[in-house]
Amino acid sequence: MAELSPNLKLLQPPKELRRSPVVENYRGLGALTDKLAAFTEGKIPKWWLLMFLPSAFCAAVVLPTMLIYQISTGVGVWGNRYPVMWGWDIVNFIWWIGIAHAGTLISAMLFLTRQHWRTTIGRAAEAMTVFSVMMAGLYPGIHVGRAWFDWFMFPVPTYNGLWPQFRSPLMWDVFAVNTYLVVSTLFWYMGMIPDLAALRDRATSRPKKFLYGLFAMGWTGSAWQWHNYEKAYVVLAGLATLLVFTVSSIVGLDFCTSMLAGWHATIFPLYFVIGAVFCGFGMVLVLLIPLRKLCSLEEIITQRHIDRVCKLTLVSGLIIAYIYLMEYFIAWYSGDTYERWVFSHRLFGKTYWYGGWIMIVVNVLMTQLLWFKRVRHNLWLVFFIGLFINIGMWFERFVIVVGSLYQDFLPSAWRVYSPTWVDIGTFVGTLGVFFTMYLLFIKFLPMIPLSEVKAVMPDADPHRKPAKTAAAKGAKS
């Protein structure tokens, strides 16, 4: 390549076009490491305990109680009654699996597209994925009623010689959810190995050094290790990206292969993927905005990063709006009486009309607020928008599942569905487990990827020559 002429001066772009740094107030790699590890190494703060104790109560008392009662008594303790055999259990299953998708999108897809800003929030989002897939995976296991027969879902050789029916999307779901759990856990863990090594090297007490060292697997950070590690990371990111599109598509297939009006639509796989990502971004906002404040990470997870998550939320929200429109259009255009009935009852029915309106008001109209910079910079508002998106998307699944089931083809069978205290308790229990695991994660594991953030700092560029500047000499000590 020809050398640049020495007379040629590269002009700096105007201020508004310049990229702001990934991390604000950058003071060198050492200080950055201290900052990123500070929360994990510090004392347990009060707010953490205040959040942890109720979550742990829900996880350790409420959920086991509900599960024991439901498994020992039967699915009848839920509100599921014919014809609504899919109630809160399936709604919550889709809701949890949906939340997972945004985490994978941030950690894998934005990695492949080399979005540097994703380094700061990737790990926290990936943890959200792992924990919410766990919660999602719980539901089908107990929804089958006789949980002790869950192994029927797997191709295990048995004395009765029966095998699963591999043509069923419900069977594909088993594969998809398990794969999602395994792959996102591996991706999450592998990303943490160099950071666990960093915590091992910083640890002051022997038990800490031993435990972090155990999970760091003897990482030294040699060029050869990084060489293979980066390859493995990009392969895992590529595979995880496939899962973003696969898992919710298969959940969508569970619905659209049935003949029920309101479910039987080819748009469902795409619909579920985008809905999942949209809902997940809402959860990312709900988790990250308090996290950066409470752990004093405002310089790391900057306003700019929140801004970008908001923009991604807006994009997925716009696609959702388009899909809602298409759903109503196709229902009308099909000319099918049953389809038209279901869709008109989503908005103007006697029972669940509010669900249909929540979908439109929250998921479509409220999301449009994110067009405005002043809204995106008001973090309280963004937090509540994220929260409402989660609620709105929960109602979307409720409308799809229960709203299509409760008035089936035989009017004498119609029945209004309402959840029981066990439904509610189980959901609260899963929320408790999720937040318990999340709080443990932020306290004891590297929630911000140290090595990845450092690798996108200006110092990481091997062509930069800071050694000659006075500042670098001063920092040599």
Next chain:
Amino acid sequence: MTPYGIIAEFDSAAALMDAARRVRDEGYRRWDVFTPFPIHGMEKVMGYKNSLVGWFALAFGGGAFLSVVGLIWFCNAFDYPLIVGGKPMFSPPMTFVPAYIMLIMGGAIGALVGMFATNQLPRWHHPLLKYERFSLATRDKFFLVIGANDPKFSQAETRKLLETLGGANIEIVEAD
């Protein structure tokens, strides 16, 4: 006590890169660099070829894909033929979704296994981990180690080379 090698410390990725080039040009073969994050271009200086991890992922993923196709044939067409909607007992497209999902699972496991295998991890001990300043390798320092098993290794000359390259805290690390 036999030496493991000589370690030198650098302050920046750029300084380490320059030093690594010089060490390579001097003809050393058994040497390595230790950094808090991957330094791009270092694999070229070190002369690494494409990592084998991708092949591990392909082998595990492809193996999983084919095994699931075989499993479905065995379960639904051979061992207990299952009639579903009058369709053929076995056809390749019907196996696609589970097989594809398991390809992803296999590929992911293969990538992790490959990363561990090629890096010879897990490894509970490393001579360098005993060297106190080495804990800075995951923080903000960049280390270059020339192994004692290098044919060109000599305690005096190698140390001199590292000194001229601007390395700080040059020390001999003992092997176990």
